[in-house]
Amino acid sequence: MSDLTLQETIAAIITPLGESGIGVIRISGKDALSIADTIFLSPGGKKPSECRSHTAYHGWIAKNQGAAIIDEVLLTVFRAPKSYTGEDCVEISCHGSILGLRAVLDLVLSYSCRLAEPGEFTRRAFLSGKLDLSQAEAVSDIISARTDAALRQGVRQLRGALSLNINYIRNALLGILSVIEASIDFPEEEPQDSHCDEVAKNLKQACRQLDAILSTASQGRILREGINVVICGKPNVGKSSLLNMLLQEERAIVTPVAGTTRDAIDETIDIQGIPIHIIDTAGIIEPRDLVEKKAVQRTKHCLASADLVLLVFDGNKRTSKDDEMLMKKLKRKKTVAVINKIDLPRKIETQGIKKHFSVIVEISAKKHQNIRALEEAIKESIGGGIVEAQEPSMVSNIRHIRSLSAAKKSIVQAVNSLDNNLPPEFVAEDVKGALGHLDAIVGKSFSEELLDTIFSKFCIGK
Ligand SMILES: Nc1nc2c(ncn2[C@@H]2O[C@H](COP(=O)(O)OP(=O)(O)OP(=O)(O)O)[C@@H](O)[C@H]2O)c(=O)[nH]1
Ligand SMILES: [Mg+2]
Known part of the structure; x- marks a missing residue:
């Protein structure tokens, strides 16, 4: 971005586009106030360029020299250097209408002003010394x-x-x-x-x-980026039920049919302050057709990027060769073994599982039993969570x-x-x-x- 580009006046909608109470457009740069003078009609006839910094004015945005009113607004003036960007800034709070906001922005951009680049308001704040780069x-x-x-x-x-x-x-x-x-x-x-x-x-x-x-650093990165937790296991053991239990909503389809989940389902949850990207995968072991083959590939891909795996077993069944194979595959991955369906009569033998994994949690995803114990196990497995108080x-x-x-x-x-x-x-x-x-x-x-x-x-x- 050249010095000349930085001298240009810029504008953008700075609130999310959608129906809402208000939506805000920010104009920043040397022409911000003169553009505002041209498009803003205040009941008292006051021009934004005559207004004091950090004051807000009620009025109307209009085009064609005031002939066509677009919206009723509140206009706030921030004079350089006491603004977010350090430049003259005008913020126009419109009604939160997508069409209205676009119309006001188009009007602003028809003057000596261009659309702001991504992050450009903050970049200007940095370049004018308002923030350092880490801020x-x-x-x-x-x-x-x-x-x-x-x-x-x-x-x-x-x-x-x-x-x-x-x-x-x-x-x-x-x-x-x-x-x-x-x-x-x-x-x-x-x-x-x-x-x-x-x-x-x-x-x-x-x-x-x-x-x-x-x-x-490692805790800081977990806090900022979160960790990838992948749920895997044989078909029908209750992987999707486990995802739904952690999310506390019926996000994934759960049925008694083996092979229900095909595509990986990715959601983010907050477990005791840690952002967890949790991924439910297909339980298919031996693909029978192209769709299942793709599903298995996707599961492998998810496992490769997992920081932690939740390997789910059906507590109501004895472990099988497929369980053994999965346990061997996950030998090098940080894994929590989850014995599900503890509300049903217990048939599983945990000796073999204990040989592979030190952390085993017993739950019932259907009855939402032991969620807290599972959350604790996840937290402990990734290093005991975030010790904020000690490390400000x-x-x-x-x-x-x-x-x-x-x-x-x-x-x-x-x-x-x-x-x-x-x-x-x-x-x-x-x-x-x-x-x-x-x-x-x-x-x-x-x-x-x-x-x-x-x-x-x-x-x-x-
Ligand atoms: N009794 C009991 N049934 C459960 C539990 N968890 C899941 N189920 C049932 O087990 C069946 C399979 O559950 P899913 O969550 O779809 O299993 P899955 O591992 O995602 O299955 P696939 O996607 O086919 O691999 C459903 O009928 C669930 O209601 C549980 O804790 N207790
Ligand atoms: Mg499933």
């Missing part, structure tokens, strides 16, 4: 959060919890760098050994601080995790260079490398490609 990314995390815990994590990052930690380490590294550079410029001033010890000690401390942040600033974004790991590698290298008595120029280079990686997280240094990658994942209006 801009948090906006997207908040919008897509699937659980309360993920939402809280997004909000913490937006409020700058991660940036604060990064800047703390960054400042320490800058201090270390100035000591090293002084020793390059004035080699005779200080005895070499003492400053080397001090630099090594401070570098190791920075390394420990990075480790502390990185240690939250988790790192959850893979880009941040990679940059933190790279920064740590550079610091370890700096320590090695010191240990091997390499010239201070080498140590300085490593420290600068670490600083570069930390800068990339908060966006103190960035490339257009990086911004394109980050903001293209946003949708229009963010």
Whole structure:
């Protein structure tokens, strides 16, 4: 995105398109107020460009110099730099009608204004210094959060919890760098050994601080991205009933006919704060036709990407060769064995299952028995869930995790260079490398490609 493009005024509908109480259109850029002047009629005749910042006005949006009214609206003015994007902004709250919103947007776009690119409002907020890059990314995390815990994590990052930690380490590294550079410029001033010890000690401390942040990465990622849990097992054991039980709705078709489920069914649920993408699969073992062959392929594909498998058994039947084969196949996968149909007389032998899996939960999907025990088992199997209170600033974004790991590698290298008595120029280079990686997280240094990658994942209006 060039500088010229960023000078253009942009607009988009920033609320979801659908029937609702209100729908909002945002205009941002140097022509926002003059465009609003042209299309807004206020009962008192006041023009938006004459309005104070952060004030809202009732009026009408009209085209053809006021001849054709489109909607009754509330117009809010935010003057630069005190707006979301840091530019002049106008937000028009229309009635939440798809046609009405489109008509107002079309009218706005017929002036010196274009449709905003995905994430462009937030990109402009970043470029005008309203947010750093990790905070801009948090906006997207908040919008897509699937659980309360993920939402809280997004909000913490937006409020700058991660940036604060990064800047703390960054400042320490800058201090270390100035000591090293002084020793390059004035080699005779200080005895070499003492400053080397001090630099090594401070570098190791920075390394420990990075480790502390990185240690939250796996939990942070689970919170942000969720985990894939795949339900599998022989036909008719109650896989779809189990999905329905966890979702607390009749999502999948359940029948006594073996081979009911063909296509994988994917839903997201919140199990004690963790977003779980749960997938019900076809129980077909020996495909009899092309449809069943495809269903088996799909099940295999789902299993390959599973973080956790729920292998379901029918407690009312003895285990068969097919159960054995499935257990062997899942040897390397993290698996919870689920004995279903405990409301019926028990016929299953669990000795064989215990040999393969340490976690076994007994449920009745039909009678909704032991849901809590199953949820606990899922939570424990993926690492005991989220320990939010202890870790107020988790790192959850893979880009941040990679940059933190790279920064740590550079610091370890700096320590090695010191240990091997390499010239201070080498140590300085490593420290600068670490600083570069930390800068990339908060966006103190960035490339257009990086911004394109980050903001293209946003949708229009963010
Ligand atoms: N008594 C009893 N019946 C159950 C239970 N869970 C499922 N069933 C019954 O078992 C039959 C099969 O259930 P489904 O959930 O369709 O089984 P499935 O594993 O998804 O079957 P496929 O999709 O054909 O592989 C249905 O008649 C269910 O009502 C349970 O806990 N107790
Ligand atoms: Mg099924």
